[in-house]
Amino acid sequence: MVCEMETDHQTEEMDVEVLSSMWPEDVGGTEPDNQFNVEKPAGDSDTLKEVEFAEKRTMADLKRLPDLLNTTDQGSSQLTNLVKQWEYMQDHAVRLLREELKILTKQREEAEAKELKIIEEHNFETEEPENVPVLDESSDLFRRFKEKKRDKLVGRKRIEIDEEFDTVAYWKQKALSLEKMLEASTERERRLIEKLNESLKTMESHSAPVEELTQNLKRAEGFLHFILQNAPIVMGHQDKDLRYLFIYNKFPTLREHDILGKTDVEIFHGGGVKESEDFKREVLEKGKASKREITFETDLFGSKTFLIYVEPVYNKAREKIGINYMGMEVTDQVRKREKMAKLREDNAVRKAMESELTKTIHITEETMRAKQMLATMSHEIRSPLSGVVGMAEILSTTKLDKEQRQLLNVMISSGDLVLQFINDILDLSKVESGVMKLEATKFRPREVVKHVLQTAAASLKKELTLEGNIADEVPILVVGDVLRIRQILTNLISNAIKFTHQGKVGIKLKVIPEPSFASGLELNADAEEQNGLTETETSVWIRCDVYDTGIGIPENALPCLFKKYMQASADHARKYGGTGLGLAICKQLVELMGGQLTVTSQVDLGSTFTFILPYKVATSNDHSDDQDEFSDMVDHQPEPDDSTEGYFQFKPLLGSIYSNGGPVIGNNFLPHKVMLPSPVKLINGQSEAVQVENGGYMDGPRHETRSGHCPESPHQYENGNGPCPSKESESCSSSQASSEMESEFTVSSPREEKKTETEVKKTSKQPKILLVEDNKINIMVAKSMMKQLGYTFDIANNGVEAITAINGSSYDLVLMDVCMPVLDGLKATRLIRSYEQSGNWDAAVEAGVDIKTLEDKQLCVRSTNRLPIIAMTANTLSESSEECYANGMDSFISKPVTLQKLKECLKQYLH
């Protein structure tokens, strides 16, 4: 029946009808239906028994509810539905009854027809008493029943009496049998009547529609209660002013009269109330059901989130009369959801951070690797190279002819350059970390260019023309960091040479107006300061082009050209080698000095690297006394003539049209100055050019052989006379040695004695040196070197011994190993510095050094002078120079110590 109903009602409004049709017939009492047992846990039947439908939970304005139900579509449709359902049931019953009636009628008609027949045959039978029950006179139905049955009986009777027709006995018998039949018939009639009555009764019981409806309603209500009894749901109906007319709340905190007739805003206060009301109003206005999650923050029930469903309610005239609203508390779910969202967010953030971190780690690792590589490289290259340079220097102290000297000078110069490069490459990291300091030195740009070209030409293995062209307006003398500038130039030139197979490579210098990028540039203040530029001094911008006729750079490779370890292509890297660091260093250096490095290039035609830099213009008055400041530039062959020279060219000797066809000595391409008509000037009657003469090559600068002139530069020696002694140092003779310990080390070579004999008169005191070193072999080697340099020294085997020695005697210089047993060099230096500051050894004593009490000595030791302490470090990484400086050391020599390094260091600190 339910099914039928459903199909019946499908044509009607679904949203309303479905509700009613889904109500199970049997729900509503304490009797659980099967389908609910399936859904509920087994133990639930008990629960159901306990179910109490607490009517009081429903807060209903009972007067208004029926009213509401009558006036709204929803309400009336439900009633209509119930009525229809009932009507249908009635219809069905009626139909059944009608069918039965029809059958009975038919039977009666048959019976009547038979009766008529009998009556026609036997007229006398009419007096047969009529035993019609009086029960229901009016009931046509009953009479028909009776008649029908009589018909049947009569039919049979007639057959029985055929034989003894017309006898008394026969009639008697007939009367008797008829009587019996009548009784039976009456009996049947009675039963039928009973049955009919029963049927009537049941019909009557069904016939009250109100009762039926009430039952259905009860069922519906029961179902609702059953479903909703524990649900965290609030349901309500509000009129169009949003006043509550009806509310169902499982856990009411307010009583009915507190709510009904009021709006949300009147009932609650706090967060979300307004929003909820606005939402309801919005639904009311739009006329469209909608859901929303609203978090309430009220005094009444704290912070709770509700999922609210609001639908508009219309009356039959399709006018809005209010809203239905249903709210379910979803605080926990929302909290969970938010937690999840937060977790997800955190996860994402963490993942992002992780990937960021991985990137950073990767970069750091790469950096570390690069640094390690650089350190290793520098370490590995530096030692053998300093060996080469050192040997070359020693070689230069021997008797050499001019050619050899010339070659040797180039060799030393190049070697020095490489050493500088290594240091500069290490400086790259300093530039990056911002600790690079620029030095302001005076230098001659023309000389720089010339030397760079000369050096490049010396190692040139290709037939290339190297040329330099310096505009006349470029100052003779400028101030800048010549080392860096030379490094940049050398880098660019060697790069150019590397990628040029024929044609020429050159440097062009000219003065340009202040570039736009630098005008008003505050950022460069630092760099300019470092560069020795200040507001008051004249500064000049010089543009330097390094051009070549080489393979050029494809446009797409330009962006990464200045990146570290990048080359134009992998092919290039394979073909030309190189670290890919050069241009990166150049760019960084140029930028550090406040300039700009750019490149233009055309494939197969060549490239031009241009850098513009600011320089301070130095007055030529300074010229005379700046010699040692830029000795780097003039150390090998200071050629005063260069200062005005504007053009140089170095040509390959082999196959060169300029070589005058003469024979060539060796395979080297020698620096070769082409005599050009205009810019070359002869000064003092000398040509500073290295000319080709009869296929050989000319001597170096004349002044080198001038007697009596001895510039203070490390590589300038008078011919055959050994190192040129500087004024106050390097005196040594055993007779002058004052130290107790040094007698065994003071044997001087005859050569040195001879050399220093004249000096001894001037310098009264042999410098006192302390070597702090634990390694016997190192001591032995150092001892021998010192001896050759003409010094003696005391030895301490560790930091404690060093402190004791310093406490007991005054030294001019300490050479301190870093890594030593008992007390390492860094700590020892710190303690010595502390002593110098405080005048006592308290710090050392505190550190556990046993100082013999020599108070009187403490007062008479060296004056306030800071004792120069030079570190001897084994490894540039773990015993870094920074660490040495941080601990109060003045300088450092990297191990293994070579004669060259030692000499330079002693020269610097001993005067």
Next chain:
Amino acid sequence: MELVQMQKSLQDYTKSLFLDGVLDSQFLQLQQLQDESNPDFVSQVVTLFFQDSDRILNDLSLSLDQQVVDFKKVDPHVHQLKGSSSSIGAQRVKNACVVFRNFCEQQNVEGCHRCLQQVKKEYYLVKNRLETLFKLEQQIVASGGMIPAMELGF
């Protein structure tokens, strides 16, 4: 053997030591420091190096064979050996020491053992070569010849 030939073979031999990387330029420094006033300087230093290194290697072997290796003891030894070998130009010993110290830092016993073997191998190599070198020199001197100066040009 002819003196000239001996001198030639000494030169070749010395050269091969550099080319093989057994020695580096620091050894040239030593040779440079040897002069009339100190004619046996190189062999003195090298002998001292051998004595020192034998002791260090012995100590190292003992230290590394301990149940619990005390890296604080091991590392200074390696450092010492590295310093000495670097000073005389025994390049390959020095390089092995650098690796050795890395393993010390990592407290890697297994790695240290391997490194010790490597250091020993390199040490005995350089010892053997230098002893041969000195023998050659002695032979030359005994034959009344001069030790040829090392060429600087290779």
